[in-house]
Amino acid sequence: MQNKPLSKAEVLAHLKIAQxxxxxxxxxxxxxxxxxxxxxxxxxxxxxxxxxxxxxKALFLGSNQLEKEVVAALAELLHCKNAVGFIVTGGTExxxxxxxxxxxxxxxxxxxxxxxxxxxxxxxKICRLLKLKPVFARLDPTxxxxxxxxxxxxxxxxxALVGTAGSxxxxxxxxxxxxxxxxxxxxxxxxxxxxxxxxxxxxxxxxDNFETDFDFKLEGVQSITVDPHKMGMSTIPAGGIxxxxxxxxxxxxxETPYLTDQAQYTFVGTRSAASVAATWATFQLLxxxxxxxxxxxxxxxxxxxxxxxxxxGFEVLLRPSLNIVAFRGANSKLLTDKLREMGWxxxxxxxxxxxxxxxxxxxxxxxxxxxxxxxxxxxKPNLQQKL
Ligand code: PLP
Numbered sequence: 357m358q359n360k361p362l363s364k365a366e367v368l369a370h371l372k373i374a375q376x377x378x379x380x381x382x383x384x385x386x387x388x389x390x391x392x393x394x395x396x397x398x399x400x401x402x403x404x405x406x407x408x409x410x411x412x413k414a415l416f417l418g419s420n421q422l423e424k425e426v427v428a429a430l431a432e433l434l435h436c437k438n439a440v441g442f443i444v445t446g447g448t449e450x451x452x453x454x455x456x457x458x459x460x461x462x463x464x465x466x467x468x469x470x471x472x473x474x475x476x477x478x479x480x481k482i483c484r485l486l487k488l489k490p491v492f493a494r495l496d497p498t499x500x501x502x503x504x505x506x507x508x509x510x511x512x513x514x515x516a517l518v519g520t521a522g523s524x525x526x527x528x529x530x531x532x533x534x535x536x537x538x539x540x541x542x543x544x545x546x547x548x549x550x551x552x553x554x555x556x557x558x559x560x561x562x563x564d565n566f567e568t569d570f571d572f573k574l575e576g577v578q579s580i581t582v583d584p585h586k587m588g589m590s591t592i593p594a595g596g597i598x599x600x601x602x603x604x605x606x607x608x609x610x611e612t613p614y615l616t617d618q619a620q621y622t623f624v625g626t627r628s629a630a631s632v633a634a635t636w637a638t639f640q641l642l643x644x645x646x647x648x649x650x651x652x653x654x655x656x657x658x659x660x661x662x663x664x665x666x667x668x669g670f671e672v673l674l675r676p677s678l679n680i681v682a683f684r685g686a687n688s689k690l691l692t693d694k695l696r697e698m699g700w701x702x703x704x705x706x707x708x709x710x711x712x713x714x715x716x717x718x719x720x721x722x723x724x725x726x727x728x729x730x731x732x733x734x735x736k737p738n739l740q741q742k743l
Contacts, residue, residue: 379701381716384723388703390524390552392716394591394634401630401637402591408629410443414616419629422636426584429639430596433558434550434580436572440605441598442622443584443632447551448478449623450581450597453608455482455516457579457599458545460607462515469516470509472501472530473707474523476549488515499526499674503534510538516545521570522553525705525712527678529553533569536576546576551595554582556678559644559651572600579604584635587679589642589650589717594631650717654679657724658715664728668735673708679715682708685735694734700727 362370379386381393394402408419423443431439444450459467468489471479475492483490491514493506506517517539519530532548539546548570550557557570571580580598584590599605608621642650658679662672665683673682685691688711692704695711703712715724 381718384719384726385699386701386718387713387715387727388701389716390586390714391592392587392589393718395589395638395641397641398590398634398638401633403630405628405630405633408633410627410629410632411620411622411625412615412617416629419632422629423632426632426635426639427596427598430554430582430598431572434554434571434582434598436598436600438602439572439580439598439600440602441596443635444595444597444622444627445593445624446585446595447476447549447581447583448481448595450551450583450595451476451478451547451549452482452485452623453597454545454547454579454581454599455479455486455488457604457607458516458547459486459488461545461604464513464515466513467515468511468513469518470506470514471518472520472523474499474501474525474528474530475518475520476524476551479518489513499523499528501530501535503531503538506535507538510542510544514542514544516547518547518549519570520553521548521550521557522678524552525680525708526674526682527553527676527680528674529557529568529570529677531568532571532577533574536574539576539578544576545578546574548577548580551581551583552586553678554580554596555584555587555647556651556654559647560655561648561652572598584638585631587651587654587716588635588638590635590638591631593628594635651679654715654717654719657719657721660721661713661715661724661728665731668728668732670735673710681713681715682710683713684710691731691734695731698730700730 408416413420427441468491470491473492473495491509494502496502517535519532519535521529578600582596584594585592609619612620658676662681666672670683670685688709689704692711695702705712
């Protein structure tokens, strides 16, 4: 910290410079992010609640009520009105809470969790933190977890199965119905990581897409991650964790003797209510119809991009089930780097040697067309050799 204070104008000038260096969603060049530009009402709501701390709930009763209503809305959407949960910092914290509950409930000496090979990398952190042994189940040719392999991997030490509803790499949805049957038969906790897909799948138009149950409708599903700061178009940080029943909360409870509230259940203590208010505002403003409209727009663009890439000669790995397109060129890593040099942000997925494009609500048809024009140039035979 410098000795002399700066003036407000100087501070703001510095902040403006820093802010200008940040990429902007509205440029249309961000195709690698699972977050998006929040609705302007969400930003207004966020600002209104900047001082509210959900870690000290009795002081902030209004914020507390908003969190309850957001959780209730998610619970209804995911078919379990009695589900309980919290708005946390993101999918990582949500998955962590689910794994903590599963581990402590099972209470085994050398706990193992069975994950699809495509599980989000947050589970690597979580397994390290919770001293869980990750056991990876292979994927089938459609890039969804092979349920027969999951069954084979169950041992006396297994404490949970994880399925993904909208994988970060490809947007694939594991056969959660089959995982649910296995979990029920073996008495295991099934956690569904729907951080991305949880606010897409309920709004898909099933005339265009396959229909699959992934939520509490399935009796084996005990907890679900669903993040408003991804396809929920809310502000960061807004992850969501839901548990089928309040009986799970005892594994999360920490007494907080000198606060206004008796206990906390989240890892984060002091917790902003700002993104909770933003999520509440987004849900109210959009309703199911608004989400359906947004999801429809994203899926239409996704399919448009996938078909044009195929026409151009790229190999599209799979028919998108969510708003993610994965494709291969002659050298996908180099293609990703070239696109980056030209200002486009896409991801390279080493595990699958492919390029990944996420079509979020901030993208429109014009952006996709410009992207296609650029990628076509890179795919011209003479350049293709270099790639
Ligand atoms: N799970 C899935 C499927 C994700 O796509 C992500 C992030 O992209 C996460 C978990 C982690 O979420 P966060 O980055 O909000 O912690």
